[in-house]
Amino acid sequence: MAAAVVIGGSAGALDVLRMIVRELPQSLACPVVIVIHLPPHPSGLAELLGADTSLTVKQVEDKEPIVGGTIYIAPPSYHLLMESRDSFALSVDPPVHFSRPSIDVLFETASDVYRAGLVGVLLSGASEDGAAGLHEIHAAGGTTIVQSPLSAEVAIMPAAALALFEPTYVWSPNEIASGLTQLLSRRSS
Amino acid sequence: MRLDISESEISQLLEIIYRRYHYDFRQYATASLKRRLQQALTHFQCATLRQLQDRLLKDESAFPRLLEYLTVQVSDLFRDPEFFLAVRQQVVPLLATYPSLKIWVAGCSTGEEAYSYAILLAEEGLLERSRIYATDINDQSLRKAQKGVYALDRMKQFTMNHRGAGGHGSLSDHYHAVQDSAVMSPTLKQRITFADHSLATDSIFSEVQLVSCRNVLIYFDRTLQDRALGLFNDALCRRGFLCLGTKESVRFSAYAQRFQELSGEQRIYRRVD
Numbered sequence: 308m309a310a311a312v313v314i315g316g317s318a319g320a321l322d323v324l325r326m327i328v329r330e331l332p333q334s335l336a337c338p339v340v341i342v343i344h345l346p347p348h349p350s351g352l353a354e355l356l357g358a359d360t361s362l363t364v365k366q367v368e369d370k371e372p373i374v375g376g377t378i379y380i381a382p383p384s385y386h387l388l389m390e391s392r393d394s395f396a397l398s399v400d401p402p403v404h405f406s407r408p409s410i411d412v413l414f415e416t417a418s419d420v421y422r423a424g425l426v427g428v429l430l431s432g433a434s435e436d437g438a439a440g441l442h443e444i445h446a447a448g449g450t451t452i453v454q455s456p457l458s459a460e461v462a463i464m465p466a467a468a469l470a471l472f473e474p475t476y477v478w479s480p481n482e483i484a485s486g487l488t489q490l491l492s493r494r495s496s
Numbered sequence: 497m498r499l500d501i502s503e504s505e506i507s508q509l510l511e512i513i514y515r516r517y518h519y520d521f522r523q524y525a526t527a528s529l530k531r532r533l534q535q536a537l538t539h540f541q542c543a544t545l546r547q548l549q550d551r552l553l554k555d556e557s558a559f560p561r562l563l564e565y566l567t568v569q570v571s572d573l574f575r576d577p578e579f580f581l582a583v584r585q586q587v588v589p590l591l592a593t594y595p596s597l598k599i600w601v602a603g604c605s606t607g608e609e610a611y612s613y614a615i616l617l618a619e620e621g622l623l624e625r626s627r628i629y630a631t632d633i634n635d636q637s638l639r640k641a642q643k644g645v646y647a648l649d650r651m652k653q654f655t656m657n658h659r660g661a662g663g664h665g666s667l668s669d670h671y672h673a674v675q676d677s678a679v680m681s682p683t684l685k686q687r688i689t690f691a692d693h694s695l696a697t698d699s700i701f702s703e704v705q706l707v708s709c710r711n712v713l714i715y716f717d718r719t720l721q722d723r724a725l726g727l728f729n730d731a732l733c734r735r736g737f738l739c740l741g742t743k744e745s746v747r748f749s750a751y752a753q754r755f756q757e758l759s760g761e762q763r764i765y766r767r768v769d
């Protein structure tokens with residue numbers, strides 16, 4: 308079973324993200340952590356997604372303990388890092404690919420913590436942020452899912468990942484929503 | 497792909513930095529430290545931390561450059577305008593009851609936060625009775641802070657921030673434009689003492705009514721956060737104010753009970769007694 312799921316996206320990712328969140332099982336045991344590029348203003352993303360699921364959805368605070376079955380969202384204007392299996396950390400380091408929060412920063416630090424137990428999902432977006440991070444998840448033996456460029460509102464982000472390596476799955480939004488749920492309920496071998 | 501470095505290599509390097517240069521990064525949050533060390537390796541053209549370590553031991557000039565990677569120097573005037581608005585509306589009226597004021601800006605970087613307080617206090621008629629201690633471990637940043645010279649093209653954003661912070665009058669009342677620079681006014685500078693001080697190794701130096709430590713604790717692990725919060729607790733007068741960054745809180749610390757929220761949203765606390 309997956310130990311954690313990380314999801315990144317930008318332009319055109321919100322609808323897909325909502326589909327994914329709606330499908331997440333009640334019995335979700337692992338944390339799901341999301342970076343979506345946002346304008347630097349307090350956003351209602353946690354509330355928006357919270358309305359789609361009965362799982363807890365929250366914006367991360369510095370050194371917040373990580374609890375399974377919770378959906379975590381990076382706060383605007385901070386990088387979100389995984390410090391260990393027990394806690395998150397935030398930083399105001401300079402933007403990466405013009406973005407803070409950056410998907411690469413989350414993916415790379417999560418990969419360091421969870422290695423092969425990590426599932427990384429990269430959605431529609433108009434930036435190359437996330438591609439290198441997803442590549443690292445792949446190299447560490449984790450499972451990688453890329454939204455198919457054809458199905459993406461903006462294909463730059465998924466295409467950048469596909470240019471680097473061959474992910475485990477290239478899926479449409481529907482396939483991601485149902486496939487992820489299956490991955491999450493699959494027993495570990 | 498990033499160069500692979502292990503936790504044990506990192507702790508070894510930090511141990512050497514501590515012994516040789518007396519900067520203590522041993523209890524910093526590891527994930528972001530690791531990222532910045534990876535960037536430093538590229539800068540120093542080292543393939544391993546081991547090589548960087550040798551470099552540090554041989555070449556005295558390498559450490560100040562490494563320090564620029566180990567500490568993150570990002571700041572703005574009136575960063576988070578709503579925070580400064582809350583200070584103005586909720587804290588200033590209470591500060592006004594003290595005959596003289598001491599404020600400690602811990603982790604002041606290049607000075608923007610300290611100047612923001614000075615401007616706010618000037619606008620509220622409190623600056624003449626105030627002293628602001630602004631401290632950091634990065635000497636290069638402290639020198640910039642002391643000069644108080646910022647790129648003029650940053651002033652547009654800062655002016656918007658200032659307005660959002662409820663600023664009276666114009667931000668340009670507080671600086672002079674010289675070519676493409678904005679030079680902060682001497683009346684502000686006179687009220688600020690910039691000094692080298694580490695939250696990891698030093699102790700308190702004065703009793704203060706307000707501590708502002710924003711976006712510094714995020715770089716510390718919980719043990720070091722507790723040390724810093726302990727210093728703030730000891731430095732603050734009874735019912736003194738503690739201001740943290742918008743995503744920082746005392747909630748996960750050993751000092752949770754020592755501070756009570758004044759503005760939960762803006763992370764403004766008061767010492768309980």
Ligand SMILES: C[S@@+](CC[C@H](N)C(=O)[O-])C[C@H]1O[C@@H](n2cnc3c(N)ncnc32)[C@H](O)[C@@H]1O
Nearest residue numbers: 567571603605632633634694695696710711712
């Ligand atoms: C991101 S900046 C925050 C600047 C400013 N407070 C703000 O919010 O705009 C973090 C600062 O903390 C400083 N710092 C790091 N470790 C420190 C320590 N042990 N003691 C004091 N300052 C430290 C760094 O040098 C850097 O200037």
